[in-house]
Amino acid sequence: MAVLAIDIGGTKCAVALTDASGDILTSEVAPTPSGGDAETLWRALWSLIETTVGAEPVDGVGVGCGGPMTWPDGVVAPLNMPGWRDGFPVVARLRERFPGVPVRIHNDAIALAAAEHWKGAGQGVDDMIGMVVSTGVGGGLILGGRLINGGTGNAGHIGHIVVDPAGPPCGCGGNGCLEAVARGPALAAWAVEQGWVPGTPAAGPVNPELSEREAAALYRENARATGRQLATDAAAGDQIAVAAMNRAGWALGLAIASATHLCDVDLVTIGGGLSQSGPLLFEPLEETLRTHARMGFSSRVRVVPAALGQEAGLIGAAALIVGGDRYWSP
Template sequence: MTGTPSPLVAAVDLGGTKTAGAIVTGAGGLLARAECPTAADGDAEAVFAGVARVLDELSGHPAWPGVAAVGVGSAGPVDTVAGAVSPVNIPSWRGFPLVRRIAERTGRPVRLLGDGVALAEAEHWLGAAAGYRDALCMVVSTGVGGGLVLDGRVHPGPSGNAGHIGHLSVRWDGDPCPCGSRGCLEGLASGPAIVRHARTAGWRPAGAGPPTAVAVADAARTGDGAALAAFDLAARALAAAIAGTAALVEIQAVVIGGGVARSGPLLFDPLARHLTRYTGLPFTRGLHLHPARLGPNAGLVGAAAAALRELPPPS
């Protein structure tokens, strides 16, 4: 007897720096992967051209005819009801009809979610949040996003933006944020924010290298005071936002992924220290802090998980 073939979906992970795509199996394995830079400062069609390039590369794979749907995790905010996205760090996309455009290009149904929700989907399915009924999963990269696992299920909210922790204000009199608020977590803890604060404190990249969060992390590992201070500021801001979330929804664990999280102890050690200062209420203490397990593929796996869940059951 021949078994039912494993379902396949395509996944897209769209951020301010790069756009990635994959063909993903029903068990979360990647059969093919494609990636290109995101033209975040370009016009709307220039940004979509990167998405199209990734999808076109995937469609050339022999497994593509078996792809039943497309899951998309996008920098937010998103509007899952309208199928549109308005990423804070992609200025030309305001209400961009991403679901319709991808459906037109692929001929497949499309499931949209925010990138933080995609991380929560992935880590709750196959990663560090799998053993928890209540958790906050975060992306700390070019931007800062988040997703919530509540009562054993990912909770996207009515428009798909629940858990969007990057735009919690942790400094009520802080710098203006492109979202319209002030003192947002993203402006203190994202990769570009870490670079900005390190440079303000006197750090400069070595040689002719670009000023990136990776370069700041390299300098911090050598004991550079300005670089260490920038990571400490990011960790303190993260601690304040995480403690506020714990007070609001009673989480057990925090899972952090994204490029900045890959700096490891440079971020996690001061974060754990600052969390003890901000979690004063008894029910907010003792949070389990974990790095994400699925690495740079977490957004793809999470977008695929959401798309797989919407497929009709096999006949």
């Protein structure tokens, strides 16, 4: 059995063939054409698929894609793919090319949660949330050993738990959401407001032969106010960057406490760029979580880094096909 797994993102698209146990047999990655119209984006994806599949017969197609989308019919309008912003029928197109086999899609964060449950840090856990903390904050919900869809396939939006009713505006139209506080760009913007200068010598000189002043100039030239830079600077001891990571940990801890009370999960996995920061993120997260999750059942929850790497999206896409009704019950 061969499964075609597709992971569609605003920066890159990845395509793989997997076997029935989700092991990747062959895969291809290519940058997503920026600024392409709907058909340009489709042709680029199709070319990647053809290269990967070749003459191999395919028994099913699983897709993870940035939201929003209509689900389960899979008309996608990813926020970061302008060419598809008006809605592109990616599932219908794939069905034309792969007639007679199942074609299934879910939000990319949900695919990552399915992957962590199936083959990652959540193996053997029946009740968990798989999170991604990066440019956005997303997630997927597994309860009773099954992926939860919700009424419209949108369950898992933990990034829009309100953590600070008086907090910053959110892209969703509300304000004070976890995502509005803890997404990389929001954290970086908050740090800049507090006086953070990305890549200042507090991070230590790149070249010990440079004077402090030369090093500072070099840093400023190369540094950008991004979540990644913020994590780098926090690791190097920049106090404002550390405060920003504390802020992210606080917001995550609050949202995870609330989610644990509502869903009685045993485990939360956190993937995405910011989760690479280790104790700088997880320590303040734990501190807030343990302050709020104090009932017998909720104090049990564990929060761990996601275990799967770059291929998690492909593994989650394959899970929609070969995971049985655990991951697909529209």
